[in-house]
Structure formats: structure tokens, C-alpha cells
Amino acid sequence: MTTETSYEAYCVKCKEKRDMKNAHVEQLENGRKAAKGECPVCGTKLTRFLPSDAKQGGEKKDKQQDSDKQESKKK
Numbered sequence: 319m320t321t322e323t324s325y326e327a328y329c330v331k332c333k334e335k336r337d338m339k340n341a342h343v344e345q346l347e348n349g350r351k352a353a354k355g356e357c358p359v360c361g362t363k364l365t366r367f368l369p370s371d372a373k374q375g376g377e378k379k380d381k382q383q384d385s386d387k388q389e390s391k392k393k
């Protein structure tokens with residue numbers, strides 16, 4: 319089974335949106351994900367940052383907010 323996902327990204331050379339060639343998703347060090355590939359027309363490298371709502375392993379943000387309130391005395 320081949321899972322070829324296509325990502326659209328804006329090519330600055332073509333000045334148009336292109337479907338990435340050889341697209342693959344990379345996880346960045348800050349936890350975000352980006353799809354990287356090439357423009358099928360001119361070969362320019364394309365990068366598209368993906369929304370971070372597809373996180374693996376839900377983090378408990380609600381509990382962290384409570385401790386943030388106590389720390390927020392920067393004035």
C-alpha cells in the first residue's frame with residue numbers, strides 16, 4: 319500500500335500553488351511538523367508548516383495554565 323500524501327505549497331518561482339513532488343513530513347525540534355518537497359515544475363524546494371493540532375499524546379495544557387497564573391507577576 320502506497321501512502322502518497324500530496325501537499326500544496328506556494329512556489330515562489332512559479333508564483334502559483336503546486337503539489338509537492340517527493341513530499342515527506344518532517345518533525346521539527348520544536349515539536350511542529352513541516353511537509354517538505356519540490357515543485358514539480360521548476361524543482362524549487364517547498365516547505366509547508368503543518369498545523370500542530372494533530373499532536374501525538376495529548377498534553378495537559380489546562381493544568382499548566384493554573385500554575386502559570388501564580389507565576390504571572392511580571393510588572
Ligand SMILES: [Zn+2]
Nearest residue numbers: 329332357360
Ligand atoms: Zn515552481
